[in-house]
Amino acid sequence: MSIRVGIFGYGNLGKGVEAAIRQNSDMTLAAVFTRRNPATLKIQTEGVPVLNIVKAEDMVDEIDVLILCGGSATDLPSQTPEMVKLFNVIDSYDTHAKIPLHFENVNNEAQKSGKVGIISVGWDPGMFSLNRLYASAVLSEGKDYTFWGKGVSQGHSDAIRRVEGVLDGKQYTIPTESALEAVRSGAEPELTTRQKLIRECFVVAEEGADKARIEQEIKTMPNYFADYDTTVHFITKEELEKNHSGIPHGGFVIRSGKTGFNKEHNHIIEYSLKLDSNPEFTASVLVAYARAAYRLNSEGVSGCKTVLDIPPAYLSQKSDSELRKELL
């Protein structure tokens, strides 16, 4: 029997979930919910209903897991607790500081409804969190490092576009090789953010704009660029579209630790992601955890969970004995 998945919100992440469901033979897309007029929305999967989000409650018998694809700022804080009243849900809530509050809100409703809600699924929080946990549990004494990039930062790209004379722009966050090498050496360095990453900007300027002034304004922008080594490249609109239209991202989680009676041995655990499409990868993680939510709830589990609570085997289509034979 196929796991019937609903998508709640059809932006880049929702589209990524739709694509990921096709790659998992034990799942089918049951419905897509949107705030827009459903008639205006064209999805890629034939024969699947597109409904307004107010119709979600009519679909409780048709959906095993609902994947919430809204944003962390305003959508998920209300949508996840609301929807877990009706469905097993997965979200990618990524406002790190507010995760404990979000957890409580979702857990309260999930306990009452008897459903499972897995929150903060993706790569950070998500796969990076798992790696921070495993590495720090294994190497009790050591130091953790997380580097983001190379990838597009939406917030910094928006900041560039607000500079006068800028038509369009894209900003890449890039970890510095020197910082990565220092961490991999086992020296456990203290690193400033300036040492850890550089910011590279590709800017399309208006005709006749003062490029020197634009570059200066970007490089000295407080919070966004002033504290970093920033480079600015002026390119044409065509170059921006051709070479910088993707949404790549990635990063590194590294733990450096010591063992031995005299702490004489160094160990480096490194996890890295190099992603052509940030939303499609995040969507693929969401879909794997949708499988886990379904299985847990089928076994009678309810409440809010995070990736840290889920036994890894629950993510796989394979049976426990297949996993032991093939992967262990």
Next chain:
Amino acid sequence: MSIRVGIFGYGNLGKGVEAAIRQNSDMTLAAVFTRRNPATLKIQTEGVPVLNIVKAEDMVDEIDVLILCGGSATDLPSQTPEMVKLFNVIDSYDTHAKIPLHFENVNNEAQKSGKVGIISVGWDPGMFSLNRLYASAVLSEGKDYTFWGKGVSQGHSDAIRRVEGVLDGKQYTIPTESALEAVRSGAEPELTTRQKLIRECFVVAEEGADKARIEQEIKTMPNYFADYDTTVHFITKEELEKNHSGIPHGGFVIRSGKTGFNKEHNHIIEYSLKLDSNPEFTASVLVAYARAAYRLNSEGVSGCKTVLDIPPAYLSQKSDSELRKELL
């Protein structure tokens, strides 16, 4: 309350467990069991009894988890099912092909005794298995690669020492950069073992021995070296002791996969270990899973488990809410 840990077998791995317990403030070493005469064995922790293995059953009330530090060839197949009759146990059973059988044997006894046995804990099987599972569950369509090294291969070092005229020797298995780069490119290459790794040998020859003949014999040795690119360096006994007395190891687990409606996006997930001491790192993993075994059994769980079954949060000293706040 401290988790009371017993060590069963006091070789390199057992010593590593003793050192790792000191790095975990929620654990204490309760006893060390040995097949040797206990009076001849000097351990590093004061006030802890050293007992013959036949005394284990007298210690059931003093030990919460017993960590089995014997070998996979002859010790663990009998010791793990035997000891799980009395204790929660952890082992590092690493004969991949026989894991399903070992699992059944341990599970049968653990179900009867009401204890938890976590088998095949370490880095491969262990942390590498976890990474193969997570990566393949997230990127459903793709290809997995495991590379071992740079590290000492005991079996290959032994093989060198059996060559006539060789006094001592050490063999390092080293992944080739060209193979790693090909995998990281997303090309999903098919790689032979010759393409994936090289073998580097450091050999101490007897005085007057025919080095050309020794080198030739090593390089053409069937199974061990004939199918690989092998280099042989002749060094002095002093150089071997000074530069090659450690037991380093490590490796890489890489998954290359595609997402998107037309599989247009590549993603690379890479996990790597660089270990100064193979046994001490393995011991550190065993100790983290000892915590999980204790907690699971305290909650009434019994039976055989592997790393794939254990919720990650069970490995940590921190509470679930601390983990959500600090690591997620």
